[in-house]
Amino acid sequence: MDWLELKPEGLFCVPGAFYIDPLQPVAHAVITHGHSDHARPGHQHVTATPETLSIMRLRMGEDRAGESQQALEYGEVISVGAVRLWLAPAGHVLGSAQIVMEYQGQRAVVSGDYKRAPDPTCTPFEVVPCDLFVTEATFGLPVFRLPDPAHEIGKLLHDVRLFPERTHVVGCYALGKCQRLIALLRNAGYHEPLWLHGALLPMCSLYEGFGIQLGELKSATAAKKGEMRGGIVLAPPSAIADRWARRLPDPVVCLASGWMHVRQRAKARGVELPMVISDHADWDALLDTCQATGAKEIWVTHGREEALIHALGKLGIRGCSLRLIGYEEDDEQAEEDAMA
Amino acid sequence: MIEFATLLERLAFTPSRNMKLALLKEYFTMAPDPDRGYALAAMAGSLSFAAAKPAMLRALAMERIDPELFAWSYDYVGDLAETVALIWQPESETHKSEAAPGLAEVVHTLDRLPKADVPDVLRRWLDACDASSRYALLKLITGSLRVGASARLAKTALAELASVAPDDIEEVWHGLKAPYGALFAWIEGKGPKPDAKDAPVFRPPMLAQPLENVDLAAFDPAEWRAEWKWDGIRVQLVSAPQGERVYTRTAEDIGKAFPDVLATMQDLGSRVVLDGELLVVRNDVVASFADLQQRLNRKSPTASMLRDLPAGIRLYDILFEDGEDLRPLPFDIRRQRLESWFARLNPPRMVLSDLIAFRNFEDLAKLRDSARSEGIEGLMLKKADSPYLPGRPRGPWWKWKREPLTVDAVVMYAQRGHGKRSSFYSDYTFGLWRTTDGKRELVPIGKAYSGFTDEELKFLDKWIRDHTTKRFGPVREVAHGLVLEIAFDAAQYSKRHKSGVALRFPRVARIRTDKPAEEADTLEAFIHAFL
Numbered sequence: 001m002d003w004l005e006l007k008p009e010g011l012f013c014v015p016g017a018f019y020i021d022p023l024q025p026v027a028h029a030v031i032t033h034g035h036s037d038h039a040r041p042g043h044q045h046v047t048a049t050p051e052t053l054s055i056m057r058l059r060m061g062e063d064r065a066g067e068s069q070q071a072l073e074y075g076e077v078i079s080v081g082a083v084r085l086w087l088a089p090a091g092h093v094l095g096s097a098q099i100v101m102e103y104q105g106q107r108a109v110v111s112g113d114y115k116r117a118p119d120p121t122c123t124p125f126e127v128v129p130c131d132l133f134v135t136e137a138t139f140g141l142p143v144f145r146l147p148d149p150a151h152e153i154g155k156l157l158h159d160v161r162l163f164p165e166r167t168h169v170v171g172c173y174a175l176g177k178c179q180r181l182i183a184l185l186r187n188a189g190y191h192e193p194l195w196l197h198g199a200l201l202p203m204c205s206l207y208e209g210f211g212i213q214l215g216e217l218k219s220a221t222a223a224k225k226g227e228m229r230g231g232i233v234l235a236p237p238s239a240i241a242d243r244w245a246r247r248l249p250d251p252v253v254c255l256a257s258g259w260m261h262v263r264q265r266a267k268a269r270g271v272e273l274p275m276v277i278s279d280h281a282d283w284d285a286l287l288d289t290c291q292a293t294g295a296k297e298i299w300v301t302h303g304r305e306e307a308l309i310h311a312l313g314k315l316g317i318r319g320c321s322l323r324l325i326g327y328e329e330d331d332e333q334a335e336e337d338a339m340a
Numbered sequence: 341m342i343e344f345a346t347l348l349e350r351l352a353f354t355p356s357r358n359m360k361l362a363l364l365k366e367y368f369t370m371a372p373d374p375d376r377g378y379a380l381a382a383m384a385g386s387l388s389f390a391a392a393k394p395a396m397l398r399a400l401a402m403e404r405i406d407p408e409l410f411a412w413s414y415d416y417v418g419d420l421a422e423t424v425a426l427i428w429q430p431e432s433e434t435h436k437s438e439a440a441p442g443l444a445e446v447v448h449t450l451d452r453l454p455k456a457d458v459p460d461v462l463r464r465w466l467d468a469c470d471a472s473s474r475y476a477l478l479k480l481i482t483g484s485l486r487v488g489a490s491a492r493l494a495k496t497a498l499a500e501l502a503s504v505a506p507d508d509i510e511e512v513w514h515g516l517k518a519p520y521g522a523l524f525a526w527i528e529g530k531g532p533k534p535d536a537k538d539a540p541v542f543r544p545p546m547l548a549q550p551l552e553n554v555d556l557a558a559f560d561p562a563e564w565r566a567e568w569k570w571d572g573i574r575v576q577l578v579s580a581p582q583g584e585r586v587y588t589r590t591a592e593d594i595g596k597a598f599p600d601v602l603a604t605m606q607d608l609g610s611r612v613v614l615d616g617e618l619l620v621v622r623n624d625v626v627a628s629f630a631d632l633q634q635r636l637n638r639k640s641p642t643a644s645m646l647r648d649l650p651a652g653i654r655l656y657d658i659l660f661e662d663g664e665d666l667r668p669l670p671f672d673i674r675r676q677r678l679e680s681w682f683a684r685l686n687p688p689r690m691v692l693s694d695l696i697a698f699r700n701f702e703d704l705a706k707l708r709d710s711a712r713s714e715g716i717e718g719l720m721l722k723k724a725d726s727p728y729l730p731g732r733p734r735g736p737w738w739k740w741k742r743e744p745l746t747v748d749a750v751v752m753y754a755q756r757g758h759g760k761r762s763s764f765y766s767d768y769t770f771g772l773w774r775t776t777d778g779k780r781e782l783v784p785i786g787k788a789y790s791g792f793t794d795e796e797l798k799f800l801d802k803w804i805r806d807h808t809t810k811r812f813g814p815v816r817e818v819a820h821g822l823v824l825e826i827a828f829d830a831a832q833y834s835k836r837h838k839s840g841v842a843l844r845f846p847r848v849a850r851i852r853t854d855k856p857a858e859e860a861d862t863l864e865a866f867i868h869a870f871l
């Protein structure tokens with residue numbers, strides 16, 4: 001498809017004259033979701049879902065989240081230059097969207113980050129049939145067939161029951177993972193107050209403002225040490241094994257991430273209870289989704305693209321790598337860097 | 341298999357001993373017989389198969405996955421069994437509905453499975469298991485299963501379940517076989533204590549308390565016996581109708597590493613349980629601990645090691661003779677029995693630990709401090725009428741170590757600790773000054789990670805963070821500005837360190853904030869004083 005171009009600033013839609021998740025400030029940016037490697041500050045005009053715009057304002061401040069902002073609900077169609085543009089849910093985090101573009105009878109869809117597993121805190125992914133599908137491939141290896149998140153939550157709750165005198169501290173990044181964990185815990189019947197690191201609280205308030213119930217949340221930073229004993233504490237991954245964690249009584253260090261699926265990665269992080277919970281499509285979901293779109297052509301933005309392209313080739317689908325630099329292989333890392 | 345796999349996974353990531361204990365207790369309570377017995381065998385290191393080689397796993401995986409995808413995955417994961425476990429996709433729904441095999445089923449099947457049938461059975465099992473059970477299964481079947489809990493810890497868990505002492509489990513342990521049905525029955529109050537009369541079982545040893553805060557003046561010298569405390573490893577030699585064993589004081593069977601000692605026991609043919617110190621003894625002279633270390637490091641020694649580093653035993657005590665339990669007898673009587681046994685058999689490789697004559701404790705203290713010879717750590721004081729009691733009772737036996745040696749060294753690097761200490765820089769590499777070609781530099785001589793209080797740890801951690809000059813992963817290099825007084829038991833030459841010396845049991849004795857780093861000790865002075 002020749003009307004989508006890769007430029008140094010990022011992926012560019014020629015007939016609409018806008019960039020998707022650009023890496024540098026541009027005149028018009030369409031943003032898939034609020035993670036810091038996708039939503040960057042300093043653009044002139046920004047188009048995104050109301051949730052994503054709201055997230056950008058919270059994280060960057062009003063003045064850096066785009067000089068003018070255009071909120072677009074899922075499914076609401078607009079024309080930008082010669083292109084018909086609308087957003088479809090991506091199921092990654094609150095407000096995350098696929099960018100759907102139509103031009104001269106062809107349809108291209110840019111997925112951004114996405115997942116297919118159910119998530120009570122955001123609208124589920126919607127398959128949009130298209131000619132070109134631009135996908136991520138964070139977990140683009142067949143070893144990443146990730147377990148049911150409910151099973152991983154069950155592991156945590158079992159541990160909390162087995163060691164009632166200890167404090168379980170779960171590392172999770174601030175946008176998406178944190179709120180999803182809370183919702184999963186609530187769905188599993190855990191209704192005790194949850195203790196949150198200060199860096200996680202503003203985003204939870206934002207989610208609640210969009211009608212997502214998270215139950216009782218308390219500040220771990222303000223808590224007295226003994227109060228949290230036996231409880232569950234959520235904190236950014238960078239805080240769980242560092243000085244911040246010393247305020248917790250007898251902590252058990254847990255980390256919720258898709259990377260926890262591989263033992264060496266979990267070991268390297270010094271985690272005692274790895275929880276395999278990811279906000280990205282796993283291997284099966286990547287293949288299923290690419291096929292379900294019916295696209296003849298697949299572009300892979302970031303992740304482990306070589307394996308995915310190889311597997312698509314065996315299915316008769318042409319894939320190629322965009323090798324977009326600047327996107328992290330790991331949201332977690334990007335989010336940690338953003339917080340540092 | 342699922343419960344066992346879950347336990348394995350949890351143990352692998354849990355550094356805390358107490359949590360491991362709780363997990364083991366939960367497992368031993370919930371898991372059925374005989375599965376839990378085989379799990380126990382796995383922890384004791386006695387469950388090992390070589391039913392499948394890595395090539396077979398690879399071939400099986402290749403039936404289901406494209407070779408290139410497999411290669412990328414293996415490259416990423418780095419472990420063959422884990423790669424296969426994660427990548428394996430059950431073939432069909434009918435296979436999925438089949439129940440995952442229990443651990444016992446796996447063990448029993450593998451015991452009598454012809455090699456040619458292994459792939460078929462393995463394929464069926466892999467289809468029925470989840471990823472974590474597949475991992476456990478593949479590790480087991482290739483003989484590379486590692487459990488994050490020692491046999492001793494498993495026995496402690498069992499003892500806590502049974503409300504008995506771990507030593508009670510130890511006493512029967514070496515007479516039992518997997519899957520330990522009789523042991524579990526006893527623990528759950530459904531059967532008698534297993535009888536181990538003819539087996540070479542381990543008897544929990546009697547240990548001494550350190551002589552601290554004790555008023556020696558109140559002791560009557562006539563009621564006490566003194567022996568040298570040798571710097572080797574404490575062992576128990578057992579000879580029973582069903583065989584001979586060499587155990588460490590933590591019940592580890594180290595016979596394979598010391599075939600010279602085992603052979604001596606076999607030749608004697610006397611049914612005894614002896615307590616002694618294992619040393620390397622060359623021409624009647626006790627060699628350094630470093631020499632013994634070389635023997636301990638080898639699972640089975642070479643002929644030249646057996647020749648150059650011959651093992652010897654200093655005998656301290658006798659616990660059993662011809663089935664008679666001597667442990668309730670007073671020390672003096674046991675000593676007579678030991679001496680007469682020794683005189684009768686004149687066993688090679690063994691000598692009696694000398695009883696040191698003394699009139700009063702002042703004389704003894706002088707003797708203790710003058711004995712700086714290789715292999716002596718200090719003195720043992722034993723009450724003449726003391727029975728042999730397992731554990732570390734306070735009162736009958738004391739170890740009276742020499743004053744530790746000390747050196748003032750400069751902190752060079754620090755590393756984070758483990759478990760509870762994982763947020764603290766608690767391991768310190770320290771060094772001494774050396775002048776080469778007119779340049780004064782620090783050379784590391786050792787590492788210490790104990791000896792300080794919690795308050796001191798907080799101080800050290802903060803100091804490290806405030807004075808970091810470079811980071812390499814978990815290690816920080818610091819400015820040369822902090823002196824630690826390091827206590828240690830002995831110094832020796834070592835090829836492993838750049839400084840050419842090494843310390844035994846180094847620990848932090850004091851933080852010397854009062855001393856400028858330039859005034860810390862020099863390597864030259866250290867070698868002169870201690871080597």
Ligand SMILES: [Zn+2]
Nearest residue numbers: 035092113331
């Ligand atoms: Zn993202």
Ligand SMILES: [Zn+2]
Nearest residue numbers: 037113327331
């Ligand atoms: Zn991303």
